[in-house]
Amino acid sequence: MSRSAPSRPFAGRRRAVVAVALALWAVCTATAHAADAQIVSERRVSARVVELQVSTPALAAPTRVTVDLPAGYDAQPDRRWPVTYFLAGTMNNDRAFNDIVGGLKLTEGYPSIVVSPDGDNGSYWSDWYNGGAFGAPKFETYVSDQLIALIDRRFRTIADRSQRVIAGVSMGGYGAVMLAARHPDRYAAVASISGVVDNSLVPTGAVLSISSTFDGGPVDAIYGPRATQEIRWRGHNPTDLAGNLRDLDLQVRTADGLPNPGIGEQLLSADTVSCVVEAGVYAASVSFHRTLVSAGIPHAWKDYGSGCHTPENFQRQIVDVLRQFQTVLAHPRPVPASFSYSSIEPDFDIWGWHVAADRRRAAEFLRLDDAGASGLTLTGSGLTTVTSPPSFAGVPRVDLAGATAGSVVPDPAGRIRFVVDLGPPDAAQQLTPGATTRRVRRAVSLRPQAVVVITRSRPTRGHLRVCAHTVGGTVAARLAVTGARRRVLTRGRVVPLGPEATCRSLRWTRRLRDARGTLRVTGTDGVGHPVAARRTFRVPAALRR
Structure with a gap:
């Protein structure tokens, strides 16, 4: 009038956790700015x-x-x-x-x-x-x-x-x-x-x-x-x-x-x-x-x-x-699972990510492409520091490819921080006549080590009822149950586990004689990390024979 995403959540439960975390981040940030x-x-x-x-x-x-x-x-x-x-x-x-x-x-x-x-x-x-x-x-x-x-x-x-x-x-x-x-x-x-x-x-x-x-x-x-x-x-x-x-x-x-x-x-x-x-x-x-x-x-x-x-x-x-x-x-749209974004600011926050350009770098565009929980691509110059949204809560380690470090441990909130080398920082301001800039494009992949969480191991007369899910990716899991002196009580069974709860019934192959048993889960996640979890359960006297 003339004054005349996101990070990309893994899926299911992970998506809900990330959405809540991003909402809390937005509220906290907004409260700080309101002051x-x-x-x-x-x-x-x-x-x-x-x-x-x-x-x-x-x-x-x-x-x-x-x-x-x-x-x-x-x-x-x-x-x-x-x-x-x-x-x-x-x-x-x-x-x-x-x-x-x-x-x-x-x-x-x-x-x-x-x-x-x-x-x-x-x-x-x-x-x-x-x-x-x-x-x-x-x-x-x-x-x-x-x-x-x-x-x-x-x-x-x-x-x-x-x-x-x-x-x-x-x-x-x-x-x-x-x-x-x-x-x-x-x-x-x-x-x-x-x-x-x-x-x-x-x-x-x-x-x-x-x-x-x-x-x-x-x-x-x-x-x-x-x-x-x-x-x-x-x-x-x-x-x-x-x-x-x-x-x-x-x-x-x-x-x-x-x-x-x-x-x-x-x-x-x-x-x-x-x-x-x-x-x-x-x-x-x-x-x-x-x-x-x-x-x-x-x-x-x-x-x-x-x-x-x-x-x-x-x-x-x-x-x-x-x-x-x-x-x-x-009819609101969902938060994007991944996004692309360009900025000339020396540091900025976007969709829960924080990006800080090299302080020696002159003003220029820094571009993020396909930024999400599985990685992102950066285009710019200098050593660029990236902090993720709180997408990795409960994950013990995230392996990196394309960053200066090979792996990183998430902080208590589930964020990771890493540095990406985009070559020497440009000394000349982009788009200035006579300026020469050499912007580098580098892809960074994020490979979280998955964790298996066992939420139920309840014995009945005919079987053990088991429920489990993962944090950080999918796992091809082998389920086995042993009693005292590692006596095998069920046949081993391979079950694909993901962020959503998966429940199975493992039939007993031997009589239950021990007061306690152990459910063991072993396998590898989607990027090849070995995964193991165990849970001990009590066998009621009425089921022992």
Whole structure:
């Protein structure tokens, strides 16, 4: 609006354990970030509208947030709700959704809290470079790290990625898609409404360069001059980050910049300038759409034909966006079993993984491909340190191929930490004229040693009832039962064991004479590790003969 996975769980029980662990990690991380921002005042504007003042070190001054409550929020005090974040455009603020496009009316039947933060006049919803000094304003940090946690703490939200979506108009469309691409583990869906979603085009890049002046900053304060800081422009550009959006529900909507009298636009009016703006937005949206198609990334694409950068055009798009959001929230996608992701940050967290690049390395893209519990592929330079999600709880050791160490022991939470050598760290910043970079691609496989867990060994008159499962993979297990002096009581039996409980009945081949017996499980897991487990059981006197 112109201010006119995952780790891949092994299966079954492992999947549930990993999902819970990732949820706890997200909650703990969100709680920590929420402590960085505080609500300093709150005002009930109307039955459905709450206005907050938020203080955060990410911004130079307190900032306002408008929260639209869904119909029924007060009448249903035990109900929790999804959250929709709506980002405004250049020269707009948090009230634009309600005051300019009639958002309160548009969301009368929409079952979600709608949160509209203020993005200043031309922040592009980014953490600013500020000539290399960085510091405030840091709108990406504020929205994705702090505001989400703050809203989840203050309101009755469903604090889960599957119930959180984000959209924006114009600069807000850029911001929404940029934030979703850089933090795909925090949003289930994203929509660009006439968004400036490709900063590599000359007109859109020029507008972004001067937008920092709308808030009193110098030209190019947001990402720096393109001549020397192209990597920062690309590292925030939705079109360059398109691959990060594969696991989100994605909408790209735009009009073509020709006036549409059918929705109330007039050529010989103030709408004329807005038509020029929409034509630029259209070019950016088409470029983004073509990149998504080329990469095979599913998305909803809607070219509305005639329409300018006006509230009337935005309103029809918002109606369609909310309809698709409602479907996404009602039918959430599962967490991806594996993922791919690119970032220019020196260290980052994504889907429970933490990645720290070599501190000697200049700014460049670091790419993860097919990251999951069985491994990942890294592309970059320097010694890169990787910490996994808590996927290996109960596993004694994980063998590594492609890392600097051959094996590693998980920490008490089930995480592993390893280093990957991607060659010498690049000294020259990627995409800088004359720079030479030598990025290395290396695959790392993770091979956890499986453990057999025996959960039942109950003797009856005719057999021993046995139940067992594994942690860390599958095992081709041989089951045998012995009594005193290792007297064999059953025939050996080979049973495939996995994360789900497997139960078998082992028939006695000899009379039960001993007060105790031992169940022994031996075998190898799926990657060749030897596995052994045993459990002693008591034989009731009534069964001995």
